Amino acid sequence: MIVCENLVKIYKANDLEVVALQGLDLRVENGELMGIIGNSGSGKSTLLNMLGGLDRPSAGKLSVAGADLFRLTPRELVQYRLQTVGFVWQNNARNLIPYLSALQNVEMPMLLRGMRKRERAHELLELVGLGHRKKNKLSELSGGEQQRVAIAIALANNPKLLLADEPTGSVDTRTAAIILDLFQELNRSFGLTVVIVTHDLELARKVDRVVAIRDGKTSSELLRRKGTEEDSGDSAGEEADSHEEWAVLDQAGRLQIPMEYLQAIQADGKLRIELQDDRIVLFPPRR
Numbered sequence: 584m585i586v587c588e589n590l591v592k593i594y595k596a597n598d599l600e601v602v603a604l605q606g607l608d609l610r611v612e613n614g615e616l617m618g619i620i621g622n623s624g625s626g627k628s629t630l631l632n633m634l635g636g637l638d639r640p641s642a643g644k645l646s647v648a649g650a651d652l653f654r655l656t657p658r659e660l661v662q663y664r665l666q667t668v669g670f671v672w673q674n675n676a677r678n679l680i681p682y683l684s685a686l687q688n689v690e691m692p693m694l695l696r697g698m699r700k701r702e703r704a705h706e707l708l709e710l711v712g713l714g715h716r717k718k719n720k721l722s723e724l725s726g727g728e729q730q731r732v733a734i735a736i737a738l739a740n741n742p743k744l745l746l747a748d749e750p751t752g753s754v755d756t757r758t759a760a761i762i763l764d765l766f767q768e769l770n771r772s773f774g775l776t777v778v779i780v781t782h783d784l785e786l787a788r789k790v791d792r793v794v795a796i797r798d799g800k801t802s803s804e805l806l807r808r809k810g811t812e813e814d815s816g817d818s819a820g821e822e823a824d825s826h827e828e829w830a831v832l833d834q835a836g837r838l839q840i841p842m843e844y845l846q847a848i849q850a851d852g853k854l855r856i857e858l859q860d861d862r863i864v865l866f867p868p869r870r
């Protein structure tokens with residue numbers, strides 16, 4: 584679904600250049616539900632903006648659902664944003680119009696595509712569990728309910744890819760769990776590919792794969808390892824699911840070692856490297 588190779592984004596402001604993405608590699612398969620984590624300023628939102636066609640990358644390769652994002656004409660890019668991707672933002676003012684009803688809000692993206700499908704808007708609001716609040720103005724809904732309307736809007740044009748930037752950033756823990764369950768359901772029932780940028784490690788733990796971005800590059804991944812009955816000590820199995828951490832190796836053989844690992848062995852500058860049979864071992868400096 585998504586192929587990013589050596590993706591670079593440079594912002595220029597007042598003669599200053601900020602390299603927000605520094606040769607980022609990422610592949611996302613069709614039907615994946617994945618999270619992206621990283622410190623503030625690491626490039627998460629920049630990546631999402633590139634994936635959503637809101638901004639153009641500076642160099643590298645980027646294709647989403649077969650579309651080469653470098654080659655799309657401005658007109659094709661508008662179509663891409665309307666048809667291929669759906670967005671959910673932390674601040675739902677970016678998705679929603681406060682003086683319209685939930686139903687009218689969900690109809691809006693379809694109107695922009697020149698069609699009005701009231702039936703579909705009803706279905707989407709049922710899907711996000713807001714069938715009973717269709718007629719309410721946005722200002723009459725809670726933050727969590729507004730976020731669910733935002734998800735219905737994002738789905739209105741049947742996107743192939745759903746992009747969410749801190750979707751649980753402004754809601755309480757209980758509402759955050761409801762929103763994540765909804766993403767899971769959309770992913771499992773409709774095979775929708777979902778990419779969620781988050782600071783919320785709880786949320787990150789519930790997806791199949793979490794990619795960490797550091798300084799504009801993918802640095803490591805947490806992959807879900809299916810639990811066995813033995814692991815959990817009962818037959819629930821899923822309880823024992825855990826994540827394994829993987830370092831991402833780029834095409835030039837570079838990898839980033841998580842900072843906490845380096846701190847744990849007090850690494851500084853250089854590590855001794857040794858090939859031992861079927862493994863590569865890194866040693867801290869001798870003290």
Ligand SMILES: Nc1ncnc2c1ncn2[C@@H]1O[C@H](COP(=O)(O)OP(=O)(O)OP(=O)(O)O)[C@@H](O)[C@H]1O
Nearest residue numbers: 594596601603621622623624625626627628629630
């Ligand atoms: N429009 C812009 N113009 C100039 N610099 C920008 C612009 N957008 C982002 N940046 C810079 O690019 C870098 C990456 O920013 P980005 O917003 O992608 O980080 P982030 O990981 O999403 O951070 P946060 O978690 O705080 O939202 C930062 O140094 C930021 O200051």
